[in-house]
Amino acid sequence: MIYNITKTELLKYFYNECSPSVSQLIERELDANPDWKKYLNYLETVQNTTEINLKPSDTLVCMILEESAATEHHSL
Amino acid sequence: MATTMISDGVLIKHYTEGNQGAFETLLKRHKNRIFSSIYALVGDRYIAEDIFQETFIKIIHSIRIGKYNHEDKFLPWAMRISRNMCIDSIRQRKRLPIVVDSEGNDILNNIGIFEKSQEDLHIENDEITMLRKWIWELPEEQREVLVLRNYADLSFKEIAIVTNTNINTCIGRMHYALINLRKMTQKNSVRVK
Numbered sequence: 001m002i003y004n005i006t007k008t009e010l011l012k013y014f015y016n017e018c019s020p021s022v023s024q025l026i027e028r029e030l031d032a033n034p035d036w037k038k039y040l041n042y043l044e045t046v047q048n049t050t051e052i053n054l055k056p057s058d059t060l061v062c063m064i065l066e067e068s069a070a071t072e073h074h075s076l
Numbered sequence: 077m078a079t080t081m082i083s084d085g086v087l088i089k090h091y092t093e094g095n096q097g098a099f100e101t102l103l104k105r106h107k108n109r110i111f112s113s114i115y116a117l118v119g120d121r122y123i124a125e126d127i128f129q130e131t132f133i134k135i136i137h138s139i140r141i142g143k144y145n146h147e148d149k150f151l152p153w154a155m156r157i158s159r160n161m162c163i164d165s166i167r168q169r170k171r172l173p174i175v176v177d178s179e180g181n182d183i184l185n186n187i188g189i190f191e192k193s194q195e196d197l198h199i200e201n202d203e204i205t206m207l208r209k210w211i212w213e214l215p216e217e218q219r220e221v222l223v224l225r226n227y228a229d230l231s232f233k234e235i236a237i238v239t240n241t242n243i244n245t246c247i248g249r250m251h252y253a254l255i256n257l258r259k260m261t262q263k264n265s266v267r268v269k
Contacts, residue, residue, distance in 0.1 A: 011247060046254065049208050065100055065103065
């Protein structure tokens with residue numbers, strides 16, 4: 001049976017944003033739809049690629065914490 | 077043993093009541109995602125650090141004067157502030173006149189303001205690096221949705237609020253970003269699984 005699942009629904013499914021009923025349908029029919037699998041794999045690749053976990057420097061974090069304490073102190 | 081994480085809204089409430097540690101927890105919880113998103117939008121570590129600092133100064137000020145009323149929606153709110161600052165920064169950079177040296181080179185490039193750091197410039201010749209490079213070549217509004225969804229982990233609904241658009245526009249931009257990335261990979265004969 002052919003289900004009319006759009007790329008928008010697959011996109012929402014990938015990011016856990018589609019309705020439970022659509023999620024269940026996609027999961028049930030995924031093996032029978034290689035195109036869906038291919039698209040979801042592609043989304044995963046892009047997501048992995050865009051994942052860079054940069055950190056602000058410790059000095060900057062300390063400066064912000066000082067600022068937050070100073071503001072707090074100032075307002076008391 | 078299960079642990080319960082204190083929500084952002086509760087941390088902010090504690091901070092307004094004088095608990096400095098609550099703000100520290102909030103900052104440590106979100107700093108990497110906010111910083112990575114800023115960096116992904118402006119493409120320069122030094123500018124990203126400035127914007128990150130300005131964002132948190134504004135956050136501190138807003139909380140202290142009682143302007144924060146977003147309960148547990150701290151991250152989308154913070155991202156909205158930083159995103160507006162990123163846009164201002166990009167606009168300012170575009171407005172700056174180009175001053176050239178005797179050899180015709182942009183002097184700002186020579187002193188490294190617009191250049192990526194050595195770390196950023198370290199290019200490895202592999203598929204992932206190429207794909208990452210092409211993300212920088214996407215139109216701004218497409219890159220923005222991709223970044224906010226994948227780096228900041230905002231939902232499409234939250235991205236719509238942050239970018240003053242609607243969910244369909246955000247999803248449409250995401251589709252175009254993915255299509256364009258696919259085209260770039262095909263054009264350059266790079267296989268992406």
